[in-house]
Amino acid sequence: MHWLVRRAIISFATIFTAITITFFIAVAEPINPIQALASQMVYQYHMSWSEAYSIAKTMAPFIPKGSPLQQYVQYIVNFFRGKLGVSISVATGVPVIVILAHAIPWTVLVVGTALFISFGLGTLAGMFMAYRHGSKLDSGLIVVFSVLRSIPNYVLALLLLIYLGFQLGWFPVRGNIDINGILALKHGNILGFLADVLWHATLPILSWVITSVGWWALVMRGSTISVLGEDFVLYAKARGLPERRITTTYIGKNAILPIFTLLMISIGFMFGGAVIIEKIFAYPGMGYYMYQAVINKDIYLMMGAFDVIIIAVIVSLFVADLAYGFLDPRIRRGGPA
């Protein structure tokens, strides 16, 4: 079978399995969505219980009925028709798919930019260290990168938010955009709008870049050092090839191949980490809504957000796999993957 087709089938099976798992996990927890909404309204608007309950009951037509198996079949059928149910308590009455469609671009913006910057900077730094391995600069950088690597990203996010956000006031402390950006967009000032978006995205991106650049650098350093000793590098030098060609084509390309697999693992880690980073910065991406849904017992939004995060991860993995296939011809021939 063509490796692409096989990969596509596996991706699809993974999405299906994950959706099934989330569904049964959510059903295992008997939450009455109407009661959850009513108790939230009592808490939020100080209504009486009977009043809140009668309003919450208007949500009843949106809640599936029947045995778990019937509900499961219905959920799967609806899922592939693009219907993920209706949000109960986070944004009452709004279809989950609408909420998530607004959230996805923000998460992709932050996670994608952070991954791109940290991967680029980290691999460059790692190669640089490998060429000077054993020097004072190298061992100093190892210590610096080990410290950065040991900081959990949410811990750094909290520190950045407190010191650069609250105390120095250099960056906004919450959200993805404010009134200046919206006004700029209304007046057709695209640059002003983009500047506002980037200004809001800076701290979330920084908290990922700073904490993962060390990891990439250390891994790339090890990988490059192992390539440096290879016979083909020595042979290329003996042939008198220009230094630049040896570093890019001979060493760089071979050293980065094993790193590429780690890129795939890191994609999943970063999309998952979005839950906590976006919660800290109140940045309305998928992770933010997922967290809000769990806290407010909004079952359909929770399942929808989880499913969409999984799909985002699996699609990114698929794209990364495609790129890997072009980088490494052995994969295309269907060798041991």
Place this chain on the structure above:
Amino acid sequence: MTEARASSQTAPRIHIPTPRERLKWFIHDWVVVPLKIIVRNKKALFGFIVTLFFIGLAIFGPMVLPPPKTFVCPSEAPPSWQHPLGCDYYGADIWTEIVYGTRTVLEIAFIAGVITTLVGIAVGMIAGFKGGKVDAVLMGITDVLMTIPGLPLLIVLSFILRNLVANPVLAPFVVGAILSVNAWTGLARSIRSQVLALKQREFVEAARALGMSTSYIVFVEIMPNLMSFIAVNFIFSTIGAIYSSIALYYLAVLPFTAYNWGIMLYMAWNNMDWQTLDAVVGFIILLQLGLFMFSYAVDEMFNPRLRTEI
């Protein structure tokens, strides 16, 4: 030792080690050499000392210090002789809270590390050794679990299992088990590929030709070659478990049962109590850095190639 006894019949002058000599060798192999390795490598020494410090803190700290109490000092009082790290918003000593938190954080991390490592070894060994359909099924499950992003899965699971987690006795075990749900996949995959490579080696084929049992081949012939890898992975899974458990407690999706750094982080954040927050953040980074550096030491200790240099 079976080889030694077998050959002693043909060559009677061979020396059979006495128990005393064996003890001497054991001490040399497991105490002297590891210590030499640690002292030689500065990073490893740092990691070893920090790890030992935290383990000591977790075991002996709660025996020496009384449990943290609120309103023993002014709210957010600066550091002093009685309160080396100052006081938190509720007037409790931050250092005492950190010490009691260390125990629960390490407890959860250790349990999660053990479960992750055992499941990873079992799945990887079985898949690599049996091959065929068993391998295909196990690796299929591994691949699916591997792609499900960890933190969201953990959040959903802790939400579902929060009644179990609310039990203070069960809590570390349940949280540890939750944290290992898909943490073992990476280890299982690497163990499998290592077993596949080792299976082809001459010494395993020789053992099989001699009619040795599968368990003998797995535990005596293959396992020692993977020890360094497994030990380093154990440390990395504890690092991962600390990351996730503190995140889950900080997000308040797990019920608060005992003192935990994640809960301190959550409280400090809600009260805008920067003094407590800085202290907790400092200890989290120190612990993670110490464990990471300690993994260098463990790698050298278990790696036969690096050992011979001593």
